[in-house]
Amino acid sequence: KNEVEQSPQNLTAQEGEFITINCSYSVGISALHWLQQHPGGGIVSLFMLSSGKKKHGRLIATINIQEKHSSLHITASHPRDSAVYICAVYSIKAAGNKLTFGGGTRVLVKP
Amino acid sequence: EAGVTQFPSHSVIEKGQTVTLRCDPISGHDNLYWYRRVMGKEIKFLLHFVKESKQDESGMPNNRFLAERTGGTYSTLKVQPAELEDSGVYFCASSQTAPWRQGEYTGELFFGEGSRLTVL
Numbered sequence: 078k079n080e081v082e083q084s085p086q087n088l089t090a091q092e093g094e095f096i097t098i099n100c101s102y103s104v105g106i107s108a109l110h111w112l113q114q115h116p117g118g119g120i121v122s123l124f125m126l127s128s129g130k131k132k133h134g135r136l137i138a139t140i141n142i143q144e145k146h147s148s149l150h151i152t153a154s155h156p157r158d159s160a161v162y163i164c165a166v167y168s169i170k171a172a173g174n175k176l177t178f179g180g181g182t183r184v185l186v187k188p
Numbered sequence: 189e190a191g192v193t194q195f196p197s198h199s200v201i202e203k204g205q206t207v208t209l210r211c212d213p214i215s216g217h218d219n220l221y222w223y224r225r226v227m228g229k230e231i232k233f234l235l236h237f238v239k240e241s242k243q244d245e246s247g248m249p250n251n252r253f254l255a256e257r258t259g260g261t262y263s264t265l266k267v268q269p270a271e272l273e274d275s276g277v278y279f280c281a282s283s284q285t286a287p288w289r290q291g292e293y294t295g296e297l298f299f300g301e302g303s304r305l306t307v308l
Binding site for chain 1: 191221230231244246247289296
């Protein structure tokens, strides 16, 4: 079982819908990254969280350290949000600079 | 400013051949990381350079993989001989400082677009 689990694996939404992607992890962490990869593109860091909530445009990321859970929300989704969203953690037990990744959530937003 | 660049973007080779992947980090970034995603699996850490030194190579799968970073600038990842299970996307990332230092987040991580390796 992977130390970082994401759900759902795939998600299809209509333009304008609210999207939530979940990430659960089983290890103690220093921080958590939400990453985005567009088809055929590179990986972009969206957020780095160690507590609370962060917002950037239509994206909101939250983390609950006690429950070992994070969510990424996309409000008013748009077809350009179609991408793979990846959760990755800096595990305390691992060397401090080594990320452990979830399997990703493939999001398709239809116009 | 140029981002992290990787070359080639796609390489198709036969089992038993050798392939060398290259990563040019953002200028001035001492920290360079290699990651890999094989088909259907999550991305996994391979190794971490600080300048020219290997800080952590615990993720390297076996001795068919050799990473170098001579002079502390660009890095190469050589697979020799390549096997079918080496197929996947190899990502490079760089940061100016190690992302975590003394318990504080100090450096943003930048990824390249990846090099897709297909071994036939």
